Amino acid sequence: MLAATSTPSYSEDIKSIAILTPEQGTDFGWNQQGVDGAKAAGEATGVEVVTAENLGYGDVRATLRELAEEGHGLLIAHASGYNTAAPEIGSEAAVKVAIVDSPSALKEGAVADYTASGHAGAYLAGRLAAKMSRLDTVGIVVSGEPPSWNSQSAAFAEGVKAENPETVIRYAVIGPAAYADAAGGKRVTESLIAAGADIIFGQGNGSSFGMLQAVETTKATDGGKVYFIDVIGDKTSIDKGYLLSSVLWNLTPVYTAMIEDIKADKFGTRNYDINLADGSVSLLKTEHVPDDIWAQVMDLRQEIIDGKIVVEPKFDADSVHALVTQLD
Template sequence: MKSGLHRTLAVVGLVAAIGFTSACSTAVPSGNTDNATSAARTPVEDLSIAIVLSGPITDNDFNQVGYEAAEAAGEEVGAEVAYAENVSDANAERTLRNFASDGYDLIIAHSFSFGDATLRVAAEFPDAVFMAGTATSNAENVGTYDNPDYQGAYLAGMLAAGVASEGTVGWVSAIQTPNLLANLHAYEAGAEDINPEITVLHSFIGSFYDPPRAREAALAQIQSGAQVLSAQTVGTIDGAIDGGALAIGALTDQNFLGPDNVLTSVLWDLAPVFTDVATAVQDGSWTNENYSYGVAEGSITLADFHGLDSRVPADVMATVLEREAEIASGEFEVPYDVTTVD
């Protein structure tokens, strides 16, 4: 398989996933990979990378983020890249094993539900390096990475509160998982940073993918006074458009879904971490740590406002940018809170 050149190979998964949020629901901030020592690695001259995705690479969300990051890493280090999309949890182990059997050096399990499958396959292929969104335990050839998008959610909350002249904003998501709860509480904290009297409405629709229900939840929040919504699940932006509210997208720049309504989006760029991991595998310096790249590493950022920054008061925008710089420098730490809510 190794050619020494960047070459993308596609493998279609057997069963389509039902939504990106199921793949990103259990991320933790850091430090979940300390229970196995990383063995010394042999440098890899002609690196090959494979990534296994739970949904399509064109979802404009979680799976596209992973695919594009793997492509960017391959370009940067000169590695062959292959991918499998629409892989269900039931087929994850078989897909990972196929890539390992084919001799791929770095195999990325891009779903936070693929952790156990990754550990089982990694035990059979100790010469390969595996990266999983999360894992219940560790192995010497398994590292993890997470999505600290709660840092961006704090900034989104600041923006939402600054724009909401009537003092109410909203947040619509799927199910109460640690990642999404951390996101919600950071959004609330950011909103209160701008307006201590702000009202933050929240809805968990009870499904990882139910656009009609998300739209209904968004409309209900708008009817209750929300002027800006954090769109954490598909359908929320549709509700914002129908209800005449603004929305803040997630993971990719989602302005194209509502050019007049999507104020900005909280982006997750995995290219820096995947490139650093690939480089470390190449030179033999890779270790089985948890890679948590956020604002400081340029992985969590705000998307372009596409001209809608005129909706944000100048003093609010200045405060948001100042807080973003403080997060990047470490001067300000966004609270990580996964407390369940009513």
């Protein structure tokens, strides 16, 4: 909830923004959090929000131009595959754009990046996984290796090892950009379960539904249940008893800050992130997590906020590979 403040003196008016997403904003994950966050930010700031969903991962220049011509004050390009086209069309149409996975593209009055990283939450998820794994083997399944996925994978692995250095971490990539590949998510997750994992940390947009299906239908090597730790959204409404937790993201503060920066003529002077302290990153508790273990994880959360535990984001794939055992 935003605290009540006195109304600042703004130098620029903004009446509407638009967000572009590669998949439908109903995926309980990246796309839904983007759409929901933008709408909530618009409501908080009195700005209209237009959504352009299910655009795929290809060339979106035509849609960007169309939205620019409609006069929106900000175009949020909510996919790493858009971070070349969006600044290009933004410059062409003189409209501000927000992109992901490209922090060096910051340009005052024109471009800002929100390479959101839930790495601190992923570290906590790793501690939780190591505490609850029966087989001392956990798996990480990713739909690609973009910076935000890498930072969470690395932090999860670090959390696992901090909790139990003997825990084995299996790692597999569905494909270079297999974000919507549910069948691939199921296949790869099954392979990690066969390799001994009884908890899966999955990052995948639409492909995460395949990961969850694999967990629901595949027994661990000891014949017991496999649990799933999701990212970004909350799938409890569709869970069949296998969702252990999720590293939740709330992008509302990010988009709210963008709108306020535009109004204050400060857009493009900084990039944006999410964190534990303001609640834009949190860890989901389900009924499968015992209260005593949850209390331990929440104590660790406070230690991160207080600076007693430092979790540095590692955005490159090589850092992830150095921490895990890759499954071909």
